[in-house]
Amino acid sequence: MSIIQFPKGMKWGVATASYQIEGAANKDGRGPSIWDTFAKTPGKVVNGDNGDVACDSYHRYKEDVEIMEDLGVDFYRFSVAWPRIFPDGTGEVNKEGLAYYHRLVDELLEKGIQPMCTLYHWDLPQVLQDKGGWDNRETIEAFEKYAELLFREFDGKIKHWITINEPWCVSFLSNFIGAHAPGLKDFQLGMNVAHHLLVAHGKAVIKFRKLGIEGEIGYAPNVEWNEPYSDNQKDIDACTRASAWFLDWFFDPVFKGSYPEFLVNWFKEKTGAALKIEDGDMEIINQPVDFVGINYYTGSVSRYAEDEGLFDLEKVDAGYLKTDIGWNIYPEGFYHILKKISDNYGDIPIYITENGSCYNDEPENGRVRDTGRIEYLKKHLVSLQRSLESGVNIKGYLTWSLLDNFEWAEGYTMRFGIVHVDYRTLERTKKDSYYWYKQTIANNFFEI
Ligand code: BGC
Numbered sequence: 497m498s499i500i501q502f503p504k505g506m507k508w509g510v511a512t513a514s515y516q517i518e519g520a521a522n523k524d525g526r527g528p529s530i531w532d533t534f535a536k537t538p539g540k541v542v543n544g545d546n547g548d549v550a551c552d553s554y555h556r557y558k559e560d561v562e563i564m565e566d567l568g569v570d571f572y573r574f575s576v577a578w579p580r581i582f583p584d585g586t587g588e589v590n591k592e593g594l595a596y597y598h599r600l601v602d603e604l605l606e607k608g609i610q611p612m613c614t615l616y617h618w619d620l621p622q623v624l625q626d627k628g629g630w631d632n633r634e635t636i637e638a639f640e641k642y643a644e645l646l647f648r649e650f651d652g653k654i655k656h657w658i659t660i661n662e663p664w665c666v667s668f669l670s671n672f673i674g675a676h677a678p679g680l681k682d683f684q685l686g687m688n689v690a691h692h693l694l695v696a697h698g699k700a701v702i703k704f705r706k707l708g709i710e711g712e713i714g715y716a717p718n719v720e721w722n723e724p725y726s727d728n729q730k731d732i733d734a735c736t737r738a739s740a741w742f743l744d745w746f747f748d749p750v751f752k753g754s755y756p757e758f759l760v761n762w763f764k765e766k767t768g769a770a771l772k773i774e775d776g777d778m779e780i781i782n783q784p785v786d787f788v789g790i791n792y793y794t795g796s797v798s799r800y801a802e803d804e805g806l807f808d809l810e811k812v813d814a815g816y817l818k819t820d821i822g823w824n825i826y827p828e829g830f831y832h833i834l835k836k837i838s839d840n841y842g843d844i845p846i847y848i849t850e851n852g853s854c855y856n857d858e859p860e861n862g863r864v865r866d867t868g869r870i871e872y873l874k875k876h877l878v879s880l881q882r883s884l885e886s887g888v889n890i891k892g893y894l895t896w897s898l899l900d901n902f903e904w905a906e907g908y909t910m911r912f913g914i915v916h917v918d919y920r921t922l923e924r925t926k927k928d929s930y931y932w933y934k935q936t937i938a939n940n941f942f943e944i
């Protein structure tokens with residue numbers, strides 16, 4: 497048996513996002529978001545599910561905070577629904593929307609839990625999408641105003657801010673692959689959106705500093721690791737390209753003030769798409785951040801395959817165990833990514849803002865025996881510990897997710913929570929993984 501011990505001062509938490517848990521979609525002046533529209537478009541979400549009710553955390557937030565108090569977390573990462581604050585995207589503020597987040601934040605602070613607030617976790621006001629969404633630079637201005645309002649409103653209460661969650665998903669997954677709202681399929685569009693998101697992020701950081709807001713600000717890219725199948729240079733190059741789509745594309749501009757040239761050229765050659773950068777954009781993006789949030793779930797062994805997909809790459813079935821959503825369990829990739837970030841971008845403080853797994857275990861006699869999730873957590877925390885030992889500056893770990901919730905295009909069919917939600921009764925049941933995590937937090941170590 498060995499003990500995996502974490503450093504003193506290690507922070508622990510759980511994460512959620514507004515559209516996935518809040519429900520109350522038409523309550524208290526909330527405007528429609530692109531996810532309301534997308535979910536209600538036939539064929540986009542499994543079973544035609546939508547977030548109208550979700551976990552109803554909008555009404556049950558006290559119960560959810562109480563669960564977190566029992567769990568013993570330092571941080572709760574949640575997101576604000578932009579259309580609750582500005583139902584029209586910009587302009588008139590909806591006071592009732594703000595009041596909800598005050599209630600939530602006050603409750604957290606009272607229980608000694610630090611709020612970590614994500615400004616954008618995908619629920620763009622539909623009115624903005626109607627004018628082009630993130631392809632339209634007016635959305636950047638609207639985001640800046642929205643960010644400013646929240647900074648001013650919650651200054652002194654919220655001290656950890658995340659601008660954009662998973663810019664890769666918002667841009668390429670949603671506008672090139674078309675799997676998420678708004679469901680478009682155009683590579684140039686994906687590239688424009690990615691760039692505009694980074695500019696919006698930079699503008700929010702500048703505003704945060706200018707206003708002298710107390711606390712720290714960062715962003716939360718999702719990363720995936722492609723391990724080369726062999727030492728063949730072609731395999732290595734194809735994997736480098738594919739991993740860089742998540743990593744370098746969203747890190748180089750922020751930390752180095754430029755895009756990775758090799759990928760810019762690759763995209764030009766493969767798709768004809770080119771960056772559309774305006775004067776001053778790169779300086780805006782290249783703002784020092786206080787931390788970076790990392791969302792990691794999976795990785796693959798991959799190899800070169802001529803004309804296969806965007807990168808001339810195919811995944812190899814290397815026999816890894818998979819979670820119920822079909823993603824490889826690949827904790828080594830977690831270590832490689834963290835190591836690469838610290839090698840390439842310096843000693844930047846890192847929070848793991850999401851890491852978790854999908855297992856669809858149901859309660860039996862009031863107990864949810866989600867051993868798969870516990871194993872997943874253990875393996876990834878071993879990799880995390882390995883990264884810490886090799887000098888990566890990791891400040892905290894937040895698992896995804898507190899609750900089973902609306903899993904985007906998968907609707908309610910895929911469960912990521914450490915707390916089970918019965919979507920008919922909205923009853924919460926703590927899973928075995930919850931109790932395991934609770935003990936790990938209390939001890940700051942676990943045994944394997
Ligand atoms: C997102 C979450 C999502 C999770 C599992 C991340 O991509 O930020 O909203 O539920 O992964 O798919």
